[in-house]
Amino acid sequence: xxxxxxxxxxxxxIDWIADYRSDLEQRPVRAQVKPGEVSAxxxxxxxxxxxxxxxxxxxxxxxxxxxxxxxQHPMHFGWFPSNASLASTLGDIASSGLATLGISWESCPxxxxxxxxxxxxxxxxTGLSDNWQGCIHDTASTACLTALLLxxxxxxxxxxxxxxLQGEPQALIVYTTDEAxxxxxxxxxxxxxxxxxxxxxxxxxxxxxxxxxxxxxxISDDIKxxxxxxxxxxxxxxxxxxxxxxxxxxAGIATQYGLWLHVDAAMAGSAMLLPECRHLWQGVEAADSxxxxxxxxxxxxxxxxxxYVRDVEHLVRVMSTNPSYLRSTVDDEVxxxxxxxxxxxxxxxxxxxWYQLSIDGVEAxxxxxxxDLANARWLADQVKQTPEWQVLAPVSLQTVCIRHQPRGxxxxxxxxxxxxxxxxxxxxxxxxxxxxxxxxxxxxxxxxGVEATTRAHVEALWQxxxxxxxxxxxxxxxVKNQ
Amino acid sequence: xxxxxxxxxxxxxIDWIADYRSDLEQRPVRAQVKPGEVSAxxxxxxxxxxxxxxxxxxxxxxxxxxxxxxxQHPMHFGWFPSNASLASTLGDIASSGLATLGISWESCPxxxxxxxxxxxxxxxxTGLSDNWQGCIHDTASTACLTALLLxxxxxxxxxxxxxxLQGEPQALIVYTTDEAxxxxxxxxxxxxxxxxxxxxxxxxxxxxxxxxxxxxxxISDDIKxxxxxxxxxxxxxxxxxxxxxxxxxxAGIATQYGLWLHVDAAMAGSAMLLPECRHLWQGVEAADSxxxxxxxxxxxxxxxxxxYVRDVEHLVRVMSTNPSYLRSTVDDEVxxxxxxxxxxxxxxxxxxxWYQLSIDGVEAxxxxxxxDLANARWLADQVKQTPEWQVLAPVSLQTVCIRHQPRGxxxxxxxxxxxxxxxxxxxxxxxxxxxxxxxxxxxxxxxxGVEATTRAHVEALWQxxxxxxxxxxxxxxxVKNQ
Numbered sequence: 003x004x005x006x007x008x009x010x011x012x013x014x015x016i017d018w019i020a021d022y023r024s025d026l027e028q029r030p031v032r033a034q035v036k037p038g039e040v041s042a043x044x045x046x047x048x049x050x051x052x053x054x055x056x057x058x059x060x061x062x063x064x065x066x067x068x069x070x071x072x073x074q075h076p077m078h079f080g081w082f083p084s085n086a087s088l089a090s091t092l093g094d095i096a097s098s099g100l101a102t103l104g105i106s107w108e109s110c111p112x113x114x115x116x117x118x119x120x121x122x123x124x125x126x127x128t129g130l131s132d133n134w135q136g137c138i139h140d141t142a143s144t145a146c147l148t149a150l151l152l153x154x155x156x157x158x159x160x161x162x163x164x165x166x167l168q169g170e171p172q173a174l175i176v177y178t179t180d181e182a183x184x185x186x187x188x189x190x191x192x193x194x195x196x197x198x199x200x201x202x203x204x205x206x207x208x209x210x211x212x213x214x215x216x217x218x219x220x221i222s223d224d225i226k227x228x229x230x231x232x233x234x235x236x237x238x239x240x241x242x243x244x245x246x247x248x249x250x251x252x253a254g255i256a257t258q259y260g261l262w263l264h265v266d267a268a269m270a271g272s273a274m275l276l277p278e279c280r281h282l283w284q285g286v287e288a289a290d291s292x293x294x295x296x297x298x299x300x301x302x303x304x305x306x307x308x309x310y311v312r313d314v315e316h317l318v319r320v321m322s323t324n325p326s327y328l329r330s331t332v333d334d335e336v337x338x339x340x341x342x343x344x345x346x347x348x349x350x351x352x353x354x355x356w357y358q359l360s361i362d363g364v365e366a367x368x369x370x371x372x373x374d375l376a377n378a379r380w381l382a383d384q385v386k387q388t389p390e391w392q393v394l395a396p397v398s399l400q401t402v403c404i405r406h407q408p409r410g411x412x413x414x415x416x417x418x419x420x421x422x423x424x425x426x427x428x429x430x431x432x433x434x435x436x437x438x439x440x441x442x443x444x445x446x447x448x449x450x451g452v453e454a455t456t457r458a459h460v461e462a463l464w465q466x467x468x469x470x471x472x473x474x475x476x477x478x479x480x481v482k483n484q
Numbered sequence: 485x486x487x488x489x490x491x492x493x494x495x496x497x498i499d500w501i502a503d504y505r506s507d508l509e510q511r512p513v514r515a516q517v518k519p520g521e522v523s524a525x526x527x528x529x530x531x532x533x534x535x536x537x538x539x540x541x542x543x544x545x546x547x548x549x550x551x552x553x554x555x556q557h558p559m560h561f562g563w564f565p566s567n568a569s570l571a572s573t574l575g576d577i578a579s580s581g582l583a584t585l586g587i588s589w590e591s592c593p594x595x596x597x598x599x600x601x602x603x604x605x606x607x608x609x610t611g612l613s614d615n616w617q618g619c620i621h622d623t624a625s626t627a628c629l630t631a632l633l634l635x636x637x638x639x640x641x642x643x644x645x646x647x648x649l650q651g652e653p654q655a656l657i658v659y660t661t662d663e664a665x666x667x668x669x670x671x672x673x674x675x676x677x678x679x680x681x682x683x684x685x686x687x688x689x690x691x692x693x694x695x696x697x698x699x700x701x702x703i704s705d706d707i708k709x710x711x712x713x714x715x716x717x718x719x720x721x722x723x724x725x726x727x728x729x730x731x732x733x734x735a736g737i738a739t740q741y742g743l744w745l746h747v748d749a750a751m752a753g754s755a756m757l758l759p760e761c762r763h764l765w766q767g768v769e770a771a772d773s774x775x776x777x778x779x780x781x782x783x784x785x786x787x788x789x790x791x792y793v794r795d796v797e798h799l800v801r802v803m804s805t806n807p808s809y810l811r812s813t814v815d816d817e818v819x820x821x822x823x824x825x826x827x828x829x830x831x832x833x834x835x836x837x838w839y840q841l842s843i844d845g846v847e848a849x850x851x852x853x854x855x856d857l858a859n860a861r862w863l864a865d866q867v868k869q870t871p872e873w874q875v876l877a878p879v880s881l882q883t884v885c886i887r888h889q890p891r892g893x894x895x896x897x898x899x900x901x902x903x904x905x906x907x908x909x910x911x912x913x914x915x916x917x918x919x920x921x922x923x924x925x926x927x928x929x930x931x932x933g934v935e936a937t938t939r940a941h942v943e944a945l946w947q948x949x950x951x952x953x954x955x956x957x958x959x960x961x962x963v964k965n966q
Contacts, residue, residue: 003574007570016495018581023487037589037817040598058842071584098785099497110515111551141829147826163678168655194636197646304585349786439808
């Protein structure tokens with residue numbers, strides 16, 4: 003494809019994207035395709051003859067779009083907001099256009115230095131002190147794995163330079179709660195700690211926050227039993243119910259026992275752009291690492307997960323490689339982000355943050371976050387005021403966990419009812435929410451915060467919820483786990 | 485930013501990108517900025533007032549572009565080709581425009597299923613049997629880490645479900661060579677094996693290929709010493725000198741001793757699109773995992789690294805998570821790519837492969853690869869035929885390792901001379917190559933294969949090499965390690 007062919011096809015694609023983003027609301031929220039339907043629409047082998055960009059754009063519309071669950075749709079209340087603001091989308095397109103190679107400072111000084119700049123901007127905007135230095139990972143899963151590797155190597159005094167975890171006399175222990183994101187357990191297992199060395203600390207039954215005294219007790223018990231406590235992962239805004247672990251207390255305990263404290267604020271980090279929310283992670287300055295995702299609520303297009311550490315020297319010592327073909331004369335003066343994470347090659351992700359902050363501006367982003375918080379409070383109030391409806395967890399931010407429980411409906415019958423009404427809504431394409439388990443029973447998470455979602459959409463959702471829950475009661479259907 | 489504002493700014497950006505890609509040859513290859521120069525051009529804090537997209541585009545040109553080493557430039561011969569074909573760039577832009585969320589099949593069925601489709605197309609195009617199933621990672625570093633985690637869990641019979649590596653009675657051992665990419669050592673250390681349990685198998689001194697009998701001997705010795713051999717990583721086309729490990733022999737040994745065999749063909753995988761090159765990885769069918777990067781020589785825009793495994797059940801068992809908020813009614817019928825790697829959230833990367841294969845077509849890609857192989861052979865011939873110039877390693881593919889060694893120049897004096905001429909060229913911006921260590925002495929890697937590089941560019945490079953080497957001899961400069 004020549005630059006002139008690219009120019010022509012690029013203009014067509016931009017027009018198509020602008021139309022697509024304008025008309026999103028007309029499409030069903032959840033993809034309506036069946037398993038295998040998208041793949042069956044493609045040939046078994048790669049196309050033999052070159053095809054025109056027009057043809058591919060037509061196939062994008064007919065074959066790909068029906069297979070997309072529209073997370074930018076204003077009636078999307080599932081999982082978590084996965085906003086891709088158009089300003090950050092433009093920055094992502096610039097990144098594709100520049101087609102840089104990020105393997106060292108020398109391979110693209112601008113990618114390294116703009117990442118330093120925007121990570122520092124975000125540090126300031128979330129009220130963190132200048133003790134923190136940041137980088138961009140793909141996801142909080144990767145950041146959490148990195149954090150636990152840092153913890154492992156600090157606690158074992160660099161076992162990687164000896165026999166690895168295989169040579170350690172005392173088992174290293176990781177602490178978290180059952181409410182922590184699944185990626186925390188995954189990270190601990192991949193880092194080699196092992197399921198038996200992972201402690202789920204007891205939680206407050208209502209807020210599902212870690213009980214700090216139980217953490218202290220568990221650590222003390224483990225030490226007595228000959229184990230070596232290494233790390234604690236605290237959730238600030240869990241995915242399930244937005245649980246907020248008591249960070250200041252946990253940090254005190256972590257400091258006392260020398261544990262690495264990683265703060266997983268994947269969803270809630272966006273709220274820290276609002277000074278009035280920062281009490282939620284009070285104590286964060288005493289942590290060792292923090293990660294959160296601008297690619298969620300804040301609206302930077304996926305993938306963009308920030309990770310901050312205080313001890314950069316330790317980070318680089320654990321994660322670095324320095325092959326001769328990557329050395330340059332200025333190595334002592336520059337940052338090498340390849341030594342901050344797992345991948346060597348990195349896209350120019352800083353551009354999308356720069357574009358979003360510059361074009362949308364911080365104030366507009368803050369206003370939108372405040373709008374979403376108010377919408378969540380409004381919905382929670384409606385639910386609480388309505389008979390047979392319940393809000394099941396504190397509404398710390400923008401997620402409202404609800405259940406419709408008519409008199410006499412309990413246990414599995416209640417589960418069937420919950421799944422029936424939420425599945426009916428999700429299947430209809432009118433709105434989308436995530437059913438989730440809470441203490442073994444299904445509930446529905448209404449995660450508010452799509453950029454396009456206004457109060458009117460939340461009001462429409464509340465009408466829909468009541469209609470469908472009533473309808474499901476009258477016409478019970480047999481559903482599988484939704 | 486509204487869709488209409490996006491439309492306008494998007495058209496301007498597309499025009500800018502088309503011009504930028506057209507005029508690349510006018511720019512210096514290596515970025516001419518000094519450390520800190522790019523970051524100093526930005527404000528210390530995020531911009532307070534929103535800025536126009538025009539303003540940001542102007543800053544992209546004035547502040548960012550000077551800080552880019554132009555890896556799409558036809559005179560870029562550094563590191564490895566990092567081609568970003570315009571067709572794949574267009575696909576990457578489509579991915580940004582669609583702004584999908586890849587956390588489960590349900591969140592974007594099309595992203596999952598198109599990834600299955602293009603991974604299978606690539607499998608067929610590289611001559612692999614249908615025993616293999618693939619996915620897209622960001623980089624070969626991540627794929628290698630994943631492979632060693634799979635090896636660790638197979639060899640330890642799922643130690644992650646018990647005490648992790650901490651509870652294993654016998655140390656697990658990983659085998660590779662000193663010629664393997666730095667990411668192999670990094671992966672082994674991050675996976676917890678430990679430096680002491682990493683064996684560098686002896687190599688043929690000229691080809692730097694692993695000596696299979698030495699691997700067998702080392703494994704046998706380790707078993708006698710009470711260790712537990714777990715994995716071997718074979719390089720097909722190493723980054724340094726394109727070394728090709730003897731895969732069939734290694735596979736035989738791996739099978740005999742039950743080791744996981746991972747094939748790192750990050751650069752050379754592209755060559756497997758050419759049937760005449762497939763002898764280079766003969767024996768690959770007996771491996772357990774393979775990774776290679778279409779985002780290198782083949783020309784899919786970064787990031788796009790393919791990883792294939794034969795035992796998907798094992799892969800998913802090691803890497804899976806299944807939190808309730810991600811479950812759906814069709815989980816038994818669909819693939820969940822989150823269980824194939826580390827990150828939960830994934831971009832829609834399959835689009836860029838689909839665009840490239842469809843718009844450019846396989847034949848054009850194959851022709852370009854063959855052109856590059858011929859250009860490398862041509863350059864190697866010139867070097868060999870010229871007094872005082874040497875080709876230092878077999879030219880297996882498109883990388884030519886060279887040195888200019890005038891009579892009487894040895895040791896550190898030779899190093900100073902090599903670094904002087906390559907640094908003079910790199911600093912001039914006229915061309916760029918990577919100096920690299922070979923047996924402790926500097927040499928220069930000429931990595932041919934940028935999409936825009938024609939025979940005329942390689943001829944121009946050869947003239948430049950001879951001029952600068954001659955000039956450096958007459959005016960020695962004091963250089964630091966380049």
